[in-house]
Amino acid sequence: xxxxxxxxxxxxxxxxxxxxxxxxxxxxxxxxxxxxxxxxxxxxxxxxxxxxxxxxxxxxxxxxxxxxxxxxxxxxxxxxxxxxxxxxxxxxxxxxxxxxxxxxxxxxxxxxxxxxxxxxxxxxxxxxxxxxxxxxxxxxxxxxxxxxxxxxxxxxxxxxxxxxxxxxxxxxxxxxxxxxxxxxxxxxxxxxxxxxxxxxxxxxxxxxxxxxxxxxxxxxxxxxxxxxxxxxxxxxxxxxxxxxxxxxxxxxxxxxxxxxxxxxxx
Amino acid sequence: xxxxxxxxxxxxxxxxxxxxxxxxxxxxxxxxxxxxxxxxxxxxxxxxxxxxxxxxxxxxxxxxxxxxxxxxxxxxxxxxxxxxxxxxxxxxxxxxxxxxxxxxxxxxxxxxxxxxxxxxxxxxxxxxxxxxxxxxxxxxxxxxxxxxxxxxxxxxxxxxxxxxxxxxxxxxxxxxxxxxxxxxxxxxxxxxxxxxxxxxxxxxxxxxxxxxxxxxxxxxxxxxxxxxxxxxxxxxxxxxxxxxxxxxxxxxxxxxxxxxxxxxxxxxxxxxxxxxxxxxxxxxxxxxxxxxxxxxxxxxxxxxxxxxxxxxxxxxxxxxxxxxxxxxxxxxxxxxxxxxxxxxxxxxxxxxxxxxxxxxxxxxxxxxxxxxxxxxxxxxxx
Amino acid sequence: xxxxxxxxxxxxxxxxxxxxxxxxxxxxxxxxxxxxxxxxxxxxxxxxxxxxxxxxxxxxxxxxxxxxxxxxxxxxxxxxxxxxxxxxxxxxxxxxxxxxxxxxxxxxxxxxxxxxxxxxxxxxxxxxxxxxxxxxxxxxxxxxxxxxxxxxxxxxxxxxxxxxxxxxxxxxxxxxxxxxxxxxxxxxxxxxxxxxxxxxxxxxxxxxxxxxxxxxxxxxxxxxxxxxxxxxxxxxxxxxxxxxxxxxxxxxxxxxxxxxxxxxxxxxxxxxxxxxxxxxxxxxxxxxxx
Numbered sequence: 001x002x003x004x005x006x007x008x009x010x011x012x013x014x015x016x017x018x019x020x021x022x023x024x025x026x027x028x029x030x031x032x033x034x035x036x037x038x039x040x041x042x043x044x045x046x047x048x049x050x051x052x053x054x055x056x057x058x059x060x061x062x063x064x065x066x067x068x069x070x071x072x073x074x075x076x077x078x079x080x081x082x083x084x085x086x087x088x089x090x091x092x093x094x095x096x097x098x099x100x101x102x103x104x105x106x107x108x109x110x111x112x113x114x115x116x117x118x119x120x121x122x123x124x125x126x127x128x129x130x131x132x133x134x135x136x137x138x139x140x141x142x143x144x145x146x147x148x149x150x151x152x153x154x155x156x157x158x159x160x161x162x163x164x165x166x167x168x169x170x171x172x173x174x175x176x177x178x179x180x181x182x183x184x185x186x187x188x189x190x191x192x193x194x195x196x197x198x199x200x201x202x203x204x205x206x207x208x209x210x211x212x213x214x215x216x217x218x219x220x221x222x223x224x225x226x227x228x229x230x231x232x233x234x235x236x237x238x239x240x241x242x243x244x245x246x247x248x249x250x251x252x253x254x255x256x257x258x259x260x261x262x263x264x265x266x
Numbered sequence: 267x268x269x270x271x272x273x274x275x276x277x278x279x280x281x282x283x284x285x286x287x288x289x290x291x292x293x294x295x296x297x298x299x300x301x302x303x304x305x306x307x308x309x310x311x312x313x314x315x316x317x318x319x320x321x322x323x324x325x326x327x328x329x330x331x332x333x334x335x336x337x338x339x340x341x342x343x344x345x346x347x348x349x350x351x352x353x354x355x356x357x358x359x360x361x362x363x364x365x366x367x368x369x370x371x372x373x374x375x376x377x378x379x380x381x382x383x384x385x386x387x388x389x390x391x392x393x394x395x396x397x398x399x400x401x402x403x404x405x406x407x408x409x410x411x412x413x414x415x416x417x418x419x420x421x422x423x424x425x426x427x428x429x430x431x432x433x434x435x436x437x438x439x440x441x442x443x444x445x446x447x448x449x450x451x452x453x454x455x456x457x458x459x460x461x462x463x464x465x466x467x468x469x470x471x472x473x474x475x476x477x478x479x480x481x482x483x484x485x486x487x488x489x490x491x492x493x494x495x496x497x498x499x500x501x502x503x504x505x506x507x508x509x510x511x512x513x514x515x516x517x518x519x520x521x522x523x524x525x526x527x528x529x530x531x532x533x534x535x536x537x538x539x540x541x542x543x544x545x546x547x548x549x550x551x552x553x554x555x556x557x558x559x560x561x562x563x564x565x566x567x568x569x570x571x572x573x574x575x576x577x578x579x580x581x582x583x584x585x586x587x588x589x590x591x592x593x594x595x596x597x598x599x600x601x602x603x604x605x606x607x608x609x610x611x612x613x614x615x616x617x618x619x620x621x622x623x624x625x626x627x628x629x630x631x632x633x634x635x636x637x638x639x640x641x642x643x644x645x646x647x648x
Numbered sequence: 649x650x651x652x653x654x655x656x657x658x659x660x661x662x663x664x665x666x667x668x669x670x671x672x673x674x675x676x677x678x679x680x681x682x683x684x685x686x687x688x689x690x691x692x693x694x695x696x697x698x699x700x701x702x703x704x705x706x707x708x709x710x711x712x713x714x715x716x717x718x719x720x721x722x723x724x725x726x727x728x729x730x731x732x733x734x735x736x737x738x739x740x741x742x743x744x745x746x747x748x749x750x751x752x753x754x755x756x757x758x759x760x761x762x763x764x765x766x767x768x769x770x771x772x773x774x775x776x777x778x779x780x781x782x783x784x785x786x787x788x789x790x791x792x793x794x795x796x797x798x799x800x801x802x803x804x805x806x807x808x809x810x811x812x813x814x815x816x817x818x819x820x821x822x823x824x825x826x827x828x829x830x831x832x833x834x835x836x837x838x839x840x841x842x843x844x845x846x847x848x849x850x851x852x853x854x855x856x857x858x859x860x861x862x863x864x865x866x867x868x869x870x871x872x873x874x875x876x877x878x879x880x881x882x883x884x885x886x887x888x889x890x891x892x893x894x895x896x897x898x899x900x901x902x903x904x905x906x907x908x909x910x911x912x913x914x915x916x917x918x919x920x921x922x923x924x925x926x927x928x929x930x931x932x933x934x935x936x937x938x
Contacts, residue, residue: 005837009734013747016731020754020805026775027765037773080660087657093284103661107668110909111866113883117902118671121678121895141668144660164322165355169369169420170345179368183359204759204869209890221760225767225873234768237761244756252749 024241031234049235059236062220065132069207069216070197073139077196078189080140081147085155086181088148090163105145112142116209123210130212138210139200146199147192154188154258155181187258194251198244271334273298273456274319274424279328281314281480288314289480292328296424296458296473301450303471304460305491307503311480312460313352316426319458320349332424345373348422352429354413356401362388362412363397369420387419391445407438411445418449427459431466443470464505468492476500494538498550498625508558510551510591514624517543522624524551527590531566533622541626550625557621558596560584564616570594572611586613672906679899688895696900706885710904713865713882716796717908720803721860725853727804728811732849735812736819748813755809763873766802767793770874794876802870807863811856818852819845847924854923858916862909 034044053059084104088097107115119138123129158181166176182189204218211219217240224230272295281289289311296302304312317323319330321339330337337343348369356365363384364371370380388394391411401409410430417425430446431439447470450457461467467474467488474491476483476499483503484496495501502509512526522543523532531551535543543549553566570586573593577583577600584596596615682691700706731751739747754762769775770792777789792798822845830840864870868883875881882901889898921930 005841006738009730009738012730013734013738016727016808017747017750020751020809023762023765023769023805024754024757026769027761030768030775080663083656084660087660091657100661104664106664109862109913110672111862111883111905113866113868113886114672114675114902114906114909115668117886117890117898118675119667120890121899122671122674125674137667141664144663148660159353159355161351161353161355162357164317164320165349165351166357166368167322168320168347168349169416170372171368172372175372180357198756202756202758205866218758218760221758221764222869225760225764229768229771233761233764237758237764240761241757244758245753248753248756249749252745256745 024237027234028238028241030231031238033231033234036231037229049232050239052232053235053239056232058215058220058223059217059232062215062217065135065214066201066217069132069135069139070200072136073143073200074193074197076136076140077144077147078151078193080144081151081192082177082182082185082189084144084148085151086177088152089155089158090160101148104148107141108145112203112205113209115141116206119206120209129210130214132211132214134210135207135214135216138206139203142203142206143196143199147196150192150195150255151185151188154185158184185258187254191251191254191258194247194254198247198251201240201244201247272296273300273333274337274458275331277329277331279315279318279330280326281311281318281323282326287480289318289325292477292480292482294475294482294485296456298423298456299454300473301457301471302459302473302475303467304458304475304477305462305464305467305503306477306483307462309479310477312477313428314480315477316349316428316458316460319347319424320426321347322349345420346423347426348417348420348424349426349428350413350417350430352432354409356409356412356416358401360401361397362393362399362401362404365401365412366415366419369416373420383419384415387415390418390449391415406434407442410434410442414442414445418453421453422455424456424458427457429460429462431461431463439466446470464503476503478503490538493554494536495552495625496539498552498627501550501552501625505595506556507552507554508594510553512549512551514543514545514547514549514626517545521619524549524624526551528568528588529590531568531622532619533566533624534620536623536625539625543624543626548627550627551622552625553617553622555583555595556597557617558594559616560596560598560613562616563614565619566617566622568594568615570613570615572613586615588615675899675902678895679903681896681899683894683896686893688893696896699897700900700904705880706882706901709880709882709885709901712879713905714908716799716803716871716879716881717861717865720800720807720864721857723800724804724807724811724860725815725857728808728815728856729849729853731808731812732815732819732852733845735816736822737845751809751812755806759806759869762805763802763869766798766805767873770798770801793874794878796875796879798874799870799879802874803864803867807860811860814856814859815849815852818855819849822848850923851920854916854919858913861912865905865908 031049032045032047034046034048084100088100092100115138119134120129123131123134128134162180162184163176166180171179202218203216204222207216207219208222215223217236221233221236221240224233224236274294274296276292276294279289279292280287292311292315304315306312314323318325319337321344324339332343332346335341335343337347357368360368363381366387367380367384370383375383384397385394388396391414393408393411393415396404396408396412401412404412414430427446431442434442443466446457449455459467459470471488473485474488475485476491478499484491484500486494491500492504492506495504495507498509498511501507510524510526510528510531512524512531514522515525515530516523517535520534521532522535523530533551533553536552568588568591570588573585573587575582575584580600582598582600584598586594586596588594594615678688679696680692680694681688682693682695683689700710735744735747735751767774771777772789772791772793774793776792777786780786781789826844827840830844831837835843866883868881868887871879871881871884872887875884882905886898886901886905889895889901
């Protein structure tokens with residue numbers, strides 16, 4: 001009997017998804033285990049570890065730092081991304097645009113280790129290290145190219161005559177951007193903001209180098225993962241995973257919306 | 267009627283994109299209250315020129331003066347020139363009222379005044395009560411009117427139109443053309459319209475500017491452009507004339523003999539051209555389609571094969587093919603009894619010497635716009 | 649056009665320049681500095697590079713890093729290719745979003761917690777061992793953790809989803825009608841795959857390889873958490889050096905990583921130009937110009 005290629009591919013896909021999900025799912029599962037050490041099958045379920053996590057001041061501080069950094073990075077990345085997308089689509093000649101994109105996307109092409117290390121030396125030299133601003137700056141370097149590519153995708157489909165019409169009717173630059181461009185691009189802008197937040201939320205390497213004593217949530221987690229098994233980490237991990245899941249879902253829905261909105265207009 | 271100083275004077279404007287020269291040395295003048303059509307094939311630079319006037323495209327060289335002041339995108343006079351865009355460029359996230367009122371809100375007009383003026387203008391274009399509708403709910407014709415209203419509500423001095431009636435059906439188009447004519451008459455606007463549709467230009471314009479490859483080929487009233495073309499391109503583009511390329515063989519008395527690929531033909535010199543006729547010169551031989559006879563002998567004769575017959579109202583337009591010169595257009599009145607309704611495909615075309623003329627090439631280099639003869643408004647609609 | 653917005657276009661490049669390029673340039677200069685009294689001192693000395701060449705630990709580290717990165721990159725592309733094909737061809741449009749979400753969600757569940765959960769899974773008292781013991785499949789717990797195998801597994805869990813997405817993106821350029829045409833001309837499914845579909849996946853595969861290499865050569869979390877003290881990669885050595893404030897040496901190791909990345913990137917970019925679809929695009933562009 002000849003096995004269909006499609007069937008094989010689907011089976012492989014499901015297998016891969018299961019393999020990728022198992023570590024995370026088992027962590028979520030174990031976060032409800034009352035036992036100090038993981039034991040299968042779980043005998044007592046409890047929310048004890050979540051309470052512990054909630055009481056822990058380090059984790060709270062890390063959470064707040066992560067949220068502040070994430071939101072700031074999202075705002076900065078979208079701003080930079082919008083401005084660069086405008087520049088790329090409306091002002092730059094076709095020859096120069098690959099060069100511009102390359103320069104702007106440089107941080108994505110080298111290991112984050114390098115960036116983190118270099119930035120630490122740099123910030124310490126100019127007395128800015130160990131600061132939440134340093135983390136925000138570092139993350140923005142890495143996230144803004146993603147924002148740019150998302151926004152650019154939508155921007156290229158925009159009718160250039162709309163901006164010309166607004167200008168001809170007397171609108172200045174700010175009016176054109178905020179009354180004409182932004183209302184049309186909002187799904188892409190929102191998706192870019194959420195993606196930047198997500199990448200920053202998850203980012204560990206650069207934060208570790210640059211943050212010093214200012215700790216984001218992943219840094220707190222790293223410290224907690226010593227040689228001994230600390231079950232609170234399961235709880236934190238679960239919360240973090242759920243937040244990421246919600247944001248990722250929103251990003252996908254928003255990019256779907258901007259896609260269909262474009263097609264409806266065409 | 268028209269003041270002596272033009273409202274808009276364009277001097278030697280050029281526009282260059284990276285490897286493309288879109289406009290070369292374009293000079294033009296527009297008087298207050300004139301209806302000017304910029305006519306030309308695709309890629310002739312007419313839309314580019316309009317965008318330069320609208321202030322959204324910078325020019326590479328040249329000078330534009332408006333009311334005697336230098337016009338550039340930053341000058342306060344720029345707001346007097348308002349454009350209706352080819353793609354309409356209606357803001358999709360706003361309703362009709364906000365779209366039409368956009369220019370007013372940008373100029374800081376109060377909400378009440380804005381609403382009044384918007385309602386007034388919508389009534390003028392026949393869209394009373396459409397204020398709350400969304401753009402995507404409107405039909406093509408309604409969207410065109412909104413685009414027009416958006417420009418008119420600002421009471422511009424100069425209205426720029428970029429192929430405004432492109433993608434709509436004939437009946438709707440003539441309605442909108444009538445609307446435009448009415449507005450031109452009642453508001454006294456100066457209108458500059460770009461189109462590639464010859465019949466539209468002939469129907470609406472007081473002055474036609476023919477552009478090709480970024481250069482002005484001819485400026486004049488419709489009758490002039492149609493019957494007194496100054497270059498072979500204009501003669502050919504307007505569609506009314508047949509143009510054969512050839513060499514001037516002889517110039518005796520007032521009769522010029524031109525050798526074309528289909529034979530030697532005789533014609534007269536074009537009285538409106540200043541260029542001298544020299545033997546051996548390259549030239550374009552021009553004969554009007556309406557003057558080509560299919561039923562009798564004539565001073566010039568040509569054997570041809572009929573390609574197609576097309577009935578346009580009271581005329582039949584016959585396209586015949588002659589070896590060497592390609593497609594020839596002839597117009598025959600349907601009621602004419604002299605025409606045997608040509609059952610066979612081979613015909614002999616004939617015309618008089620006095621009906622044909624020659625344009626020596628290179629075409630008379632065209633620098634100065636000619637004064638408009640506003641009296642000669644007898645338009646011929648092809 | 650209003651010129652006022654001109655400087656705004658430089659905002660983004662300036663940001664990257666100020667916060668990324670200058671630090672990296674500084675890194676290169678620091679690699680020539682010396683460590684005196686536990687403080688980095690500016691100098692112009694090749695001593696650190698000499699150390700790199702002579703010290704056996706650093707050489708071992710370089711070798712480990714390269715070995716791991718190359719293995720991870722190759723494996724990630726090999727594993728991701730069928731995934732990409734599955735997502736593009738074997739799934740109906742309606743479910744595609746769901747599968748993409750399912751694929752990416754574990755990836756976005758935070759880097760550190762992922763490594764921790766792998767530790768959880770693979771440890772001697774971990775979930776996998778407990779399940780296998782309880783099921784009677786094995787008698788003694790498997791020593792899966794703290795080995796190169798574990799590190800590889802950890803790396804792959806973060807590389808494969810994104811690699812699959814990268815290859816997907818280049819596969820979307822494949823026009824389905826090409827496949828119909830091929831089958832109409834008589835090609836079998838295998839022939840269609842190898843001669844039509846696969847070349848379109850090549851640029852994506854190269855991109856995925858580059859991404860995987862760059863991520864795995866710079867990663868220290870995986871080797872640290874999943875490798876224990878068994879494996880010393882360049883990244884771990886850098887982490888160590890930074891902890892004792894030995895900037896110059898860390899910088900040298902960083903430069904090594906940068907060089908390795910650049911070499912791989914150049915090779916991949918060259919490979920891009922050799923792929924059939926790229927050559928086709930080049931020929932089109934040349935035709936359009938003439």
